[in-house]
Amino acid sequence: MLVVRAKGCVADNKHNIQNKFNYHTRRRKHEEIDCKEIKTISCSQIHNTKQSIEEIAEITDKDLENEQEQNVLAPKLGKNIDFSDYGPPLGRTQTFAAYVNRSPTLQKLVDLGVDLSVVEKKEGVPEKLLQLDFDKHITKHIQFLTDVGVPAGDIGLLLTRNPAILFEDVDILQQRIKYLLETLGFEFTDLQRIICANPKWLCTSIDELRNRVEFFQREFKLSLPLFRKLTLTYPKLITYKLHYIRANTFSIIVEMGFTRSELGSMLMFKPRIWTLDNKDLVERFNFLHNSLKIPHRLITQQPHCLLARLGHLRQRHFFLHSLGKAQYDPALPNYVSLLALVTGSGAEFASNVAGTSAESFSNFLKTM
Amino acid sequence: MKSTRDASLVWKHLKGIVCLYKPPRKSVAVVRHTIKSHLCRDLNQMKVRPPTPYVMIESELKDLPAEKTESKNVIKVIPSYADNVLVTGPRYVTEEIRGRMVHELGYKSSGLLLLGINGGCNEVKNKTFHQLVRCYQVGVRLGLETDSGWFDEGRGKAKASFKHVPPHAVTTVLASMQAAHTKCAFSLAGVLPDSQEAYELALQGTIKPKTTGGCVIYSARLLDFRLPDFTIELHTLNETEDYFLSMVELLGIKLRSAATTTSIKCVQIGNFGVEHALSSADWDLQHILKNMKLCSKLVEENSEIVPNLDEERLDVSGRNIYQDKAANN
Known part of the structure; x- marks a missing residue:
């Protein structure tokens, strides 16, 4: 091949002319010419050379002429072509709505129940999703999810929450399932619970998952069966942000003063406490323990109260207080359990726990 | 009463003013957003x-x-x-619902809020709406003074005894405050207290400030007195939460003690009372529509709300309420 250095230097004209006319014998010629002679050819000269190549090719190559007859734009005689789908290409858009009537893939996803209005807001997802073909790429994943035990009705919801599953390789997903079954020792029937409750689980790599298992076993001193139990109680906790989990553990032990065993029983019963915002959690505990004087023992037995909003807790407590029914000590008569305090809607609470009507509860709220 | 499942029909009628009861420890913006999101939730559940x-x-x-x-x-x-x-995405979203408050309440205050929804926003812009006298009940606790002004928040600034405070002392201080404000009201209305204009303004009734600048207290009285707590009732305009907090602090000093605020409740705005308000348990579409109807009736009855004739206000049947009212007057 010709050594070209497009530096714009003046080249040897004699050599260039020679080169132009002896295209077919260029390789041989190149070998003959001393390396010192061929140094650089300017850009325009390269262009000239290319043109000459084309001229020669036109004359010599007869097949090319035949090909030129079959123009792409010319109508193909004797063949029926459907032009109804032809149109200008779609431009940039912010929603899938512009594409969905033309794209069978998106239509099938909508039929599955995937909420595209949610999916399109996720960063980086729309571009990748538009490149997929339903039959080629997505069917495998749906087959995989069905095999794992996800009910057909839940697939749409699952893909809405985590469309990134579709961008993962099925073999890698299989490996992650294999890790769950073989290394961590989950039952096959548990997979449905884990994947439906935590769609992001499948996108967590095995290394990351191994770190998480080690973290939970170390932080809470859990054995593997207990870890499995914790996972099945609240699968989201395992892949949750570690910052939240560490901060809440610190608050529960140091700020609130629960013992390690109390912490363990709360963790196994209501792991969702660890996903709360730290400030909210401390505020709720502060109200329950310092204002209502509820001991640690009762909160450990009924940790539901830490999951209720502080505003709701206050409203209900003060309503009971106004009726003279705010009595949270199980040893005394007319005991109201913490569970009863936080469950049900306002109307249900008013009739079942406070023994009044929804209207009187509503009227009470207007005196706060 | 007719019932419908058609969301678009309901949307057409979803314009007007609602009277809400804001719970304490919730900002006004959060209340407005909650109302909007609950409306969207209920509309999307209907036949869209x-x-x-x-x-x-x-x-x-x-x-x-x-x-x-x-x-x-x-x-x-x-x-x-x-x-x-x-x-x-869902047919009805919060961004499409407009909401505008008549007046603001602080984070820890509670009480009545008038919220204009969709078409009601234009109505709420009417100046006479802002000039409806508002009645507040302020809870005071003697014995402590904090830097935030609230009894359960902030650092303690001073401690004092309160056993020497009799109820008539509170009444006296409140009366002197009211007298000072009555004098001040003329200057806020932009007239000299001894002028003919002031006399004519006083003949018309309550002297209302021209701007939204300074706070005016029209009446201040003691409601109940149980040491260390007592409650005062204030009829005001242009008030803010901070103004009440500093007023209570001053009250404590004048009583030769220290005082903090326990609660601030707005219990009346013009002829809107607590009985007309929706508590936070009832913030749903059905209750809000019902309340809108009630509020439009109250607006019609209120002679203080002078119609802004260039702004149309139509009731459900398409009648212009303001024009009718102007014709009756």
Whole structure:
């Protein structure tokens, strides 16, 4: 091949002319010419050379002429072509709505129940999703999810929450399932619970998952069966942000003063406490323990109260207080359990726990 | 009473003023957003607009033998995927609902809030709405003074005994405050207290400030007195939460003790009372629509709300309420 250095230097004209006319014998010629002679050819000269190549090719190559007859734009005689789908290409858009009537893939996803209005807001997802073909790429994943035990009705919801599953390789997903079954020792029937409750689980790599298992076993001193139990109680906790989990553990032990065993029983019963915002959690505990004087023992037995909003807790407590029914000590008569305090809607609470009507509860709220 | 499941019909009627009871420890912005999101939630649960039809022309050319060139197109009308709820998102979203408050309440205050929704926003802009005298009940606790002014928040600044404070001492201090404010009201209304204008203004009734600048207290009285707590009732305009907090602090000093605020409740705005308000348990579409009807009746009855004639205010049947009211007067 010709050594070209497009530096714009003046080249040897004699050599260039020679080169132009002896295209077919260029390789041989190149070998003959001393390396010192061929140094650089300017850009325009390269262009000239290319043109000459084309001229020669036109004359010599007869097949090319035949090909030129079959123009792409010319109508193909004797063949029926459907032009109804032809149109200008779609431009940039912010929603899938512009594409969905033309794209069978998106239509099938909508039929599955995937909420595209949610999916399109996720960063980086729309571009990748538009490149997929339903039959080629997505069917495998749906087959995989069905095999794992996800009910057909839940697939749409699952893909809405985590469309990134579709961008993962099925073999890698299989490996992650294999890790769950073989290394961590989950039952096959548990997979449905884990994947439906935590769609992001499948996108967590095995290394990351191994770190998480080690973290939970170390932080809470859990054995593997207990870890499995914790996972099945609240699968989201395992892949949750570690910052939240560490901060809440610190608050529960140091700020609130629960013992390690109390912490363990709360963790196994209501792991969702660890996903709360730290400030909210401390505020709720502060109200329950310092204002209502509820001991640690009762909160450990009924940790539901830490999951209720502080505003709701206050409203209900003060309503009971106004009726003279705010009595949270199980040893005394007319005991109201913490569970009863936080469950049900306002109307249900008013009739079942406070023994009044929804209207009187509503009227009470207007005196706060 | 008629009932409907059609969301678009309900949306048409969803304009007007609602009277809400704001709970303490919730900002006004959060209350407004909660109302909007609850309205959207309930509207989306009703019968919403179906997807628009999409006309599809399907050609059968591909299936035909090559010799036949006659085109045979099939026209199909299907519900458009582009207008499906799963593609466009829910039919009603919070961004499309307008909401505007008549007056603001602080984070820890509670009480009545008038919120204009959609068409009601224009109505709420009316200046006379802002000049309805508001009645507040302020809870005071003696014995402590904090830097925030609230008894359960902030650092303690001073401690004092309160056993020497009799109820009539509180009444005296409140009366002197009221007298000072009555004098001040003339200057805030932009007239000299001894002028003819001031006399004519006073003949018309309450002297209302021209701007939203300074706070005026029209009446201040003691409601109940149980040491260390007592409650005072204030009729005010242009008030803020901070003003009340500093006023209570001053009250404590004048009583030769220290005072903090326990609660600030707005219990009346013009002829809107607590009995007309919706508590936070009832913030749903049905209650809000019912309340709108009630509020429009109260606006009609209130002679203080002078219509802004260039702004139209139509009731449900399409009648202009302001024009009717002007004609009656």
